[in-house]
Amino acid sequence: MSESRKLIYAATAALLPSCKNRITQRNSKTEEEKRVDRNTDKANMGHGERVRPSKKLKFAVKDDHRSSAVEDENSFCLDEGDDDSRDGEKEGKRRDFSKLELKPDHANRPLWACADGRIFLETFSPLYKQAYDFLIAIAEPVCRPESMHEYNLTPHSLYAAVSVGLETETIISVLDKLSKTKLPKEMIDFIHASTANYGKVLKKLLQDEVIARARIVSENVHGSLGFTISKTAGEVETGHDGLLNEAELAAAAEEKETHAFEIDPAQVENVKQRCLPNALNYPMLEEYDFRNDTVNPDLDMELKPHAQPRPYQEKSLSKMFGNGRARSGIIVLPCGAGKSLVGVSAACRIKKSCLCLATNAVSVDQWAFQFKLWSTIRDEQICRFTSDSKERFHGNAGVVVTTYNMVAFGGKRSEESEKIIEEIRNREWGLLLMDEVHVIPAHMFRKVISITKSHCKLGLTATLVREDERITDLNFLIGPKL
């Protein structure tokens, strides 16, 4: 794999409840988006009920994770031995806000910020929209009854925030401005702990034997530590700029230096594992510097003029492409919100070969149709690979749409299928586009990820709620929620 693979590390301290097993869902206030929200409420949230995973599910996932290690161990979630009355008592304490110190003008402010990292947003506040945009950038949505929505600060949500250019102090000061109460010290400490080491950990990582061995030393490096150094302008997600003063904006937009080193593609999974909370505890983002990838041929494909991503689709894409590279991760949009256009837009920006994985042959046809509908891809550049359609694209680069099963299948294949799967295995894919990631078990991800070589992985889903215990950590296998 070429040198364009970049790994960006962010230090976090896992002190707060994990984002695992929580619903994440977009919200918006336009009429069109409200319609979409209603669909999602029905589909995912049991008509507006609070949706936390069942205890059974939580335990199953915990067990499943014993070796792959995720932040659940640091979670404030209730212990397995708790009975219902203790659950109720603890929940009661968690919901007791009487100790929070109200600011005099609290009525004008939309947020309640709690010491345990939970944040509640009043949906009737005039500042709702700005606060919503800001919270989506820094926290995980948990649930959204009609008048009060709940969010949670997590290590992953905070490292995603700093990695798109938000400064630690900006996060704290905007939260403070929006909060009805003085920000709890525990929350401030947590934000510092989760973000302080962002971008400063490469040296530390290289002290680890596994990671040091995985490193490829390139000639084009500077400085005694041998990192490649590049400069990018920090970016602030649009939508909450109005809440920041000029100094904060300037700080957030300041030019940033990125230090990087390359690792052996065969070692990617090992390096990721070393960075998990049970080892070095530096959760990782994976980025693809597609503009500087001269090894893989370009795919001549643009969005058609009628393809105009909606603001929330654009927002998801800007999180993925925020710093000029393509960041691996998961985009969560409600049913019917247009995930296909988001996927096609991502492929059109990267302009390299794209492998699109769907759950069944009908979806494969729909994805092939969506590529042709929204992009200028030529018929001979896109093909379907299912048990009924064994197509191959012409030229150096193209899009293959297939199913998870077709790629992961371990049994005997027809000669024709064998040739196609060989091509899929041998090619470097600019983008691995994965539909419906919430229903795909972890072992299937691991298999398709190990069989295929992709620079950027984008998962699409309407919900991150775990459907059953087969699904382990999507953050680890694909990337964080974007």
Ligand SMILES: Nc1ncnc2c1ncn2[C@@H]1O[C@H](COP(=O)(O)OP(=O)(O)OP(=O)(O)O)[C@@H](O)[C@H]1O
């Ligand atoms: N920006 C847009 N402009 C116009 N139409 C759009 C846009 N985005 C999506 N659509 C349309 O909205 C409909 C739903 O899109 P799509 O099937 O991609 O949704 P989805 O998020 O994949 O839904 P599901 O989760 O149900 O599969 C489609 O008819 C699509 O053409």
